[in-house]
Amino acid sequence: MPLHFTSERHLDDGVVEREFTLGEIPGILWTPASMSTSAPVPLILLGHPTLGLHKMYPRLVARARHAAADGFASATIELPGCGDRPRIPALEQARADLRLVLEAGEPVTDEIIDALTLPLVDKAVPEWREALDAFLELPEIGGPVGYSGGVISIGVRLAATDPRIVAAGLFAGSFVPRATYEEARRVTIPLHVLLQWDDERNDRQAALNLFDAFASKEKCLNANMGGHTGVPPHAGDAASNFFTRHLK
């Protein structure tokens, strides 16, 4: 299925931002300035949490500008059941269950984590792969391809199963379902894993165990102080250096 572009604008740094739909799925593609005169560029898939593209836009465009400055195109799509997409009843139920458990101060069980994440991963990963098919049809996009960001279970499955993705920068800031540890053992591409040491939404030991599980010969854990949204700017620079090493 090809991309259908619905808007195009030029940001002040020359980056071209185009909104598109891929069937029912909205998304955004960013390409560096002066693409028309240059060779096809590598691509970074920008993963993000389930807050919806509108809410995530400021952080996504900042990452896209950073990628463009390094010579990379970047792209994102809306996750299933998020933003303006139709709600998924099972996921809504799982989120309601999570809220009840958190309000009651009870532990978040593996069953709740599975219900929150596995249906999302099962739907999102084929959509990302279909979107990647479409991105790679564009003359301005070459390769190689990297994946960057959360939801970590989505990034892990993409890294484990799509050979077009040659490097991944993962954010260990989501719940980790048990199945993801097993999938992590099949990941062999270079990884850069970001961890917020005092992430209030994240179990630090679970993140360290996940990092340990990856089979990649090159994996780097970059842990910084602060909570979920407190990632320091230099961590972005470190991730950028990682992609420059592996996508160029």
Place this chain on the structure above:
Amino acid sequence: MPLHFTSERHLDDGVVEREFTLGEIPGILWTPASMSTSAPVPLILLGHPTLGLHKMYPRLVARARHAAADGFASATIELPGCGDRPRIPALEQARADLRLVLEAGEPVTDEIIDALTLPLVDKAVPEWREALDAFLELPEIGGPVGYSGGVISIGVRLAATDPRIVAAGLFAGSFVPRATYEEARRVTIPLHVLLQWDDERNDRQAALNLFDAFASKEKCLNANMGGHTGVPPHAGDAASNFFTRHLK
């Protein structure tokens, strides 16, 4: 006590390497090219393990060249009881005890770790401070000052007690005596901590606990795959970016 320079040579990248003695202690000072025309530069103290300066020279000069390329002077001194310096009987005994325990496959106890490290730290830290007095007397050295490298207990005590040191890059690759965790709670300067995930000479959980203990608001753990001597080149670049952020 002033430095007594005993040799001077110019490396191919213009870096000036001067050997010196500070009383009985030999050391090396590296300054960037074309220092004579420029303002005093920041200084990085290059920590190193107990193998002696001769053995460590290739790695030290590589770090010194990297520092000089970033605009920093760097300097190191021989550790007590190491290299050509007189042996310290208590440390020799502790090393012999460690070898026996390792050969017998027995656990390395806290008592052995204390005996191996604490006398060394007690002697080395005042020497580093005295050397720093002398470095800062030189017209070509300004500040601020960073400490980089092992032995981690030496770096921790210097970071906790010498206010002239404003940032430290520590290598979590040595035994950690119990006292060092307590001292770590008094460290508040920015830290960049390097950990080799599969370091055969290092207890990973001990290193993670030490990282957790530091009181610094800015601390970054950079963990990479491989054994004690397998630190990847990009980890050096990350440390270099850290010092550039904090010493410039």
